[in-house]
Structures are given as C-alpha cells and as structure tokens.
Amino acid sequence: MAHFEKANSLGEWFEQRIGLSTLNRVLNTEYWIPKDINFLWAMGMLLAATFGLLVISGIFLLMYYKPDSNLAFDSVNYTIMSQVGYGWLWRHIHGVGASIIFLVIYIHMFTGIYYGSYKRGRELIWLSGMALFVAFSAEAFSGYMLPWGQMSYWAGMVITNLFSGGSLEAYGLVEWIRGDYVPGDAFLTRFFMLHVLLLPLAIIGLIVFHFGALRLPHVNNQQGAEIDFKEAAELYKAGKKKESKVIPFSPVFLSKDVFVMGVYFILFFYLVFYNFEFAMDPVNFDPADGLKTPAHIYPEWYFLWSYEILRPFGKDVGLVAFGIAQLALFFLPFIDRSPNVAPAHKRGLFVVWFWVLIIDMIVLTAMGKLPPTDPTFALIGKLAAWTFLALGPILVLITSFEKKIGKGA
Amino acid sequence: MRELKIVAVVVAFSVLTYYLVEPYAHHEMHKQVDAQGVEIKVESHGFTYDGSDDIAEAERKGDVALAQKKKAFWAEVADISKLKGDAAVGEAGFALCLGCHTDTGTNLGGVVPPSLEHAGRIYDKNYLIALLKDPAMASNVNHKYADTLLHPMGSIASMMSDKQQIADVVAYLLEKKAGEVTPEEAYDEACMRCHALRYANITQLGKTPSFKQEKDALAHKIKVLDEQDAIKAYMGKLPPDLSMIIRARGEHFMETFIENPQSQLAGTSMPRVGLNHEGYEKVKEYLTEAGDPSKKAREDLGPWVIGFFVLFALLAFLWKKHQWRELH
Ligand code: HEM
Secondary structure, eight states: OOOOOOOSSHHHHHHHHHOHHHHHIIIIITOEEESSOOGGGGHHHHHHHHHHHHHHHHHHHHTTOOOSTTTHHHIIIIIIIIISTTHHHHHHHHHHHHHHHHHHHHHHHHHHHHTTTTSTTOHHHHHHHHHHHHHHHHHHHHHHHTTOBHHHHHHHHHHHHGGGOGGGOOHHHHHHHHTSSSSOHHHHHHHHHIIIIIHHHHHHHHHHHHHHHHHTTOOOOTTOOOOOHHHHHHHHHTTOTTTOSEEEIIIIIHHHHHHHHHHHHHHHHHHHHHOOTTTSOGGGGSBOOTTOOOSOOOOOGGGHHHHHHHTTSOHHHHHHHHHHHHHHGGGHHHHOOOOOOSOGGGSTHHHHHHHHHHHHHHHHHHHHHSOTTSHHHHHHHHHHHHHHHHHHHHHHHHHHTOOOOOSOO | OHHHHHHHHHHHHHHHHHHIIIIIHHHHHHOEEOTTSOEEOOOOOTTOOOSHHHHHHHHHTTOHHHHHHHHHHHHHHHHHHHSOOOHHHHHHHHHHHTTTOOSSOOOBTTBOOOOOTTHHHHBOHHHHHHHHHOHHHHTTOGGGOSSGGGSTTTTHHHHOOOHHHHHHHHHHHHHHSOOOOOHHHHHHHHTTTTOOBGGGTEETTEEOOOOSSHHHHHHHHHHHHHHHHHHHHHHSSOOOOOTTHHHHSOHHHHHHHHHOHHHHSTTOSOOOOOBOHHHHHHHHHHHHHHHOTTHHHHHHHHHHHHHHHHHHHHHHHHHHHHHHTTTO
16 A cells, blocks of 8 residues: 555645646647647547547437337437437437548548558557558448438348358358348347447547557658657757747647647538538438338448449459458558658659559549449449559559658658 | 648548539439430429420330320310319319218228318419329329229219310319418328328328227227228339438429429329429428428527537637747
8 A cells, every 4th residue: 555645635636546747747748749740630639529429429319219120210210300309419410420530530541641650660550540440430330220221221231241252152141140131120239239339349449549559659740750759858848849849739739639620610510410411311211121122222432432342343353352452451551661751742653652542542432332334434443443452562562662761851 | 831732632532522422423323314325304393284294204115106195185284274264163063073082081992082172272273184184194194094084083084074164173273272271281182191101190091199098099000001001002002101201302302203203213103293382392391390300400500500610710720829829
C-alpha cells in the first residue's frame, strides 16, 4: 500500500489516485504534433467524433429497436420515425453518420498514402487503421441488416452467398453463417448482436490501439521531415514557438481540429436534414420480401469498388480477385520498397501511381453501381478491376527504383 | 494557399464520386429503352389525361390496330369533353352509379367500389368521361380484358350509350360531388379499396375500429383477410401496404406512376386512378402523414442546427487564430 495524504480538494484527491495532471500532460499539453501539417491531419479526429455521434445516436435507437424479423421494420419506420420524439433525428444522424464516416475514412487513408505515413515506424498505425476499416465495414454491413427492408434482405443474401466459395459450393458454411437456409430471424438477431455489441467493442479497442501506435512515432508532417521531438519541445517550452517545429496537441492543434470539425458538421447536418437518400436508400423503405427480388441489388457506395472487383470476372476468379482486393491495402507498408517518407509529389513515379489509384477506385465505385448489363460499363469495370490488381506489383517495381531523397527536404 | 488547394481537390473528388453513384447511376438504372434502344422519356402530364401515353405504348408494341382503337377512343373523349353537360339531367344518370357504389363496403367483382362523394373534386374531367365510356380503356388496363364488359365496372358502357348522357353525369359530378376534400377522404376514395395503410390503421375495409372483445377484433380481421383474398384474385397479387411508400419512391416515380402505372411497371394490374392535380396532392399529403410525418419538423429544425454549427465554426476559427498567432 502506497502512502496517501489527506486530500484538500477534489482535484487533489483525483491527482493522488489517478495522476490527472500527468495524464493531461502526456495526452494533451505535451503531446507534440509537428507544426507543418494541414487540415487533412484533422480527419482522425473527425472520425473519432463521428464514431462518438454514431454511438450516441445508436444508443437512442437501441431503446426502441426490436430485433425480430416481424417487428424490426415497423419498430424502425413507425415507432422510431414517427412515435418517438426526435427519433427521426437520431435515425438520420445514425444513417448519414454511417455513410459519411466512410468518406472521411477514405480521405484519411489516402492522406496516409500520399504522405507515406504508413512506414518507417508507422506500420502499426497503418495496420490498426486497416483493421479499423475492416471492422467498420462489418459494422456498417451488420447495421444495414437491422431495418429489415428489401435492401437489407437482398444485400444480406448476396453477401452471405459469397461464403459458398464459388465452385467449392460450401453451402453448409453459408447456412451456418445465416443460421437458416435464407436470411430470417436467426440471421437478424445475430447481426443485431454483432452490430450493437461485439463489433463496437472491437472498434473501440482498435481505436485505442491505433492511438497508442501513434504515440511513439508521432504523426507525420507535410514534408515527411524527421523531427527531434525532444529538442523541438524544449524550444517550444522555452517560448521559442516560432523556431520550434512542434506544437502541443492541446490547446494549439486541438483548436484547429475543432475548427475543421465545425465546418464538417455544417456539411454533416445539411445532409442529415436535406440530403440523406445517398445514405438511407429509398429501396430499403420497402419491407423485406423474400419472394420479390429488387430490380437492382447494389451495396452501399463505400463497398462498390470492391464489389466491382468481384463482379466482372467468373465466379471463382471473381472471388479470388475480391479476396486480394480486400487484403491488398494491408500490405502497403511492405510492398512500398522505397526508403523515403515524403509527400507523393516528391517521389517521382509514385505520385502518378497515387492518382491512378484514386481515379481507378472512383471508376470502380461508379461501375459497381451502374447496371452490368450495359456492355460499355461492364468493359470499363473489367479494365478498372485489372488496373487495381496490377497496381500492387507496379508499386513494388516503381518504389524499388525510387531514388533516395536527401535529408532536410 | 496550399490548404485551400487541398480542400478543392478533396471536394472535387467527393462531388464527382457522389454524382456518379447517385444522380448518374440512378438515371442509368431506371432508364427505359424501347426495342430500338432509344430512351423513353417518362414524363408527367400535370395530371391531365388525353391518352397520348397509352397510344404511344401501343405503337411501341407495334400493335397498330390497338393504337388506332385508342386514338379513336381518346378522340371521342375529347369530343364529349366539348359538349355542355347539364348537371340536373345528370342526376338521373348518377342514380345508376349508386347501384354499385353503395357506400356499404360490399365487394363487387374484386374490390369495394369507392365512395363517389368527391369524385368531381379529385378526378380529372376527361378521365371521368373516359371511365364512363370504357373503364378498362380509361384506366389503361384493357390488356387484362378480352371484353370491357368483364371489367367490374364494365357494364357502365352499356348503361351510358349516349355521349350527352355521359357529359351530363360528369357535369353533375363536377358540380355536386366536388366539395372540400380532406387528405384522408382523398386516400379513402382513390386508393383504399386496394391498398392498406397500416401506419394510419387503415385496411381495405377502412379504419379499423377499436374492439373491446378480442373475439370481435379477430372476426374483423377475418373479414379483412377475406377482402384481401378477393382483391388478390382480382389483381393477381395483394397490392402493397403504402405506409412507407412516400420514402420508398421518389417524387418523379410517384407522379408518373399514379398518372399511368404502365409507364413505370409495364403490364402491371394496377389501374390508372385518374386523379387530377389536387387529388394527387391530397393523397400525397396523406401518404406523407403516414410515412414521413417528421418531414415538417425536419425542415423546421434544419436551419437552427446548421446555423448553430456555422456559429460554432466561426468561434472555433477565432480560437484557432488566437492559439496560432505566435507560431509563424
Ligand atoms: C474510424 C476509424 C479511425 C479513427 C477514429 C482514426 C483516428 C486517427 C487519429 C485521431 C489519428 C491522428 C490524427 C491524424 O493524423 O489524422 C490517426 C492517424 C492515422 N490513421 Fe487513423 N483512424 C481511423 C481509421 C484509419 C484507417 C481506416 C486507416 C488506414 C488504413 C488509418 C490510418 C492512419 C494513419 C496512417 C495515421 C497516421 C497519420 C500520420 O502519421 O500522419 N486510420 N487516425
């Protein structure tokens, strides 16, 4: 038992027991952030804030949602949307939040790629980030099942069917996942469990890990410059703020985060109130009907690019390509052979590779939704899918020959 | 400034992606093309009816005889429309209608004939004329009937042999059956005989009363099920509950579909209902009350929340400026 004095104030009482001021120093006032960063470095905080909003709105929805295939649709569309005060607001926040968080995730990922923030000490940040991407995908998919509308049902059907493994015809596995021959009550209740308990827990754990992985390597900066954080921090603390290359997270960097967040929430709530159909598909306001296949079945927009890698090939090749696409980005830190941590525009061919990747993923996204019956779209989709698959080996090649950039850029 | 350039790039790519997966993809998905691959534009005609859609459909199918028949039919409707009807004379003709439109909830040939209390208010004049000439042609479901007489209201064709008689009955409806109509009445008269609306507690038999005895509730439920069976037999399937339809279908779809169901679901058994603009607006209002009652609250609250965040961003900007003043 350590020695404890009687505390004279509540603050002191906590100080003795949990070391508030140390915590505050380590996490806030002396958590050093490079000064040379732009608003793209606020995306992580936007993600954390949006996740918070999803949790809060989700808790409200959870109070009235009924995980039963006979009651789910009406509990959402009638009870929550029209009987519960502001239920519609929580639902719209949750729906729009779940969709827009992926836009921010993609911006966050591409920022990491552009500035080379995934290597030379930052591999774990990247890997935990990718794990978050996968966890969020699962979270979004499971959540999409819950209103038990037409798209819930049919997307659930199509995606679980993928587990039959093409020619392996592993229908037993598919049934095991569904708990039934077709999506039904057992299917709904297990996805409910995943969505409100297991996956959020995993996500919270992963976010903590992601933040932890950031602490030692620190966040990157616009030039990819190596910074001696100790020395820079001393400069800052000595009042030489202009000369120092770093700033404390709180309150200095935080003030910028909060400003970016403010602008983001203007857009966010505009979407919540006036433009939500991209996130809450009208087709899902038709109740699930196993006898009536919708004219077009498509996943939410953020899954379209990988869906399109699956679609243009035969079923086996498609599945393999799809599998590769899901995993490919995990390996980025290891297939980028260049020693440079620098913004893409300083890395020769890499910058071309980067923009081709972005454009290719946008093309895949668009083709993933357009009807595949149109031969032009199908062809463009196929070319884009091949391009995506080729981008991996190409990256190894161009980064192997990348010239080392001299220090002090 | 570099940061603004980055904003511009991020916004440009986001907007491009949005455009491709939303407006563009939906346009491509719902595009209708004819046999030659030429896009068919499905447009609203402002809830007036002259048969042009029906004729074009027959022509697209290459059925020349049918197209001719429809042309002649709608030309005659236009002729009758020009006649001056006499409401007083029309009252006698209207008595014929009450033989079927009894307002007693009795099913007749598949559905309960609707109340005609606001028929002159919610339906288009030309449509009413067409309906009394030939119900199957008017509602563009003639493909279902070898002979119009087989339509549950088909025998009207034999009762209304005279053009002037039709003009008189329609004049009667437009004068005497055209009082103020509530959204609920419009729905009851135009859609309820086929579509339940459970969020408004409505079945094909009307509002479900509250029963003290469970037995009575069950007995009522059986009546509803029987009615639904009859409708199923008539329509080939049970028409969907419309509770959430206002969120499930876009404005354009609803307008063009109600004007002419065939334009969106070729071959469907749902007949054209013949609503005029006011009738449609009333029905839409009722469907919104059932399926999207928070629309108004949403639109009212929106500016406040957005305004709050504009203020928030402004203050945050000032704070940021303050925090960063000594850094460069
Ligand atoms: C919703 C989940 C996520 C949250 C809450 C989150 C949060 C954060 C935060 C707060 C930061 C530090 C600030 C910044 O640089 O933006 C950060 C950095 C980072 N994140 Fe994430 N992140 C998430 C998902 C991801 C994903 C999906 C990836 C990509 C695979 C990723 C990769 C990275 C990388 C590479 C960094 C370091 C950036 C640098 O050093 O400049 N994160 N994340």
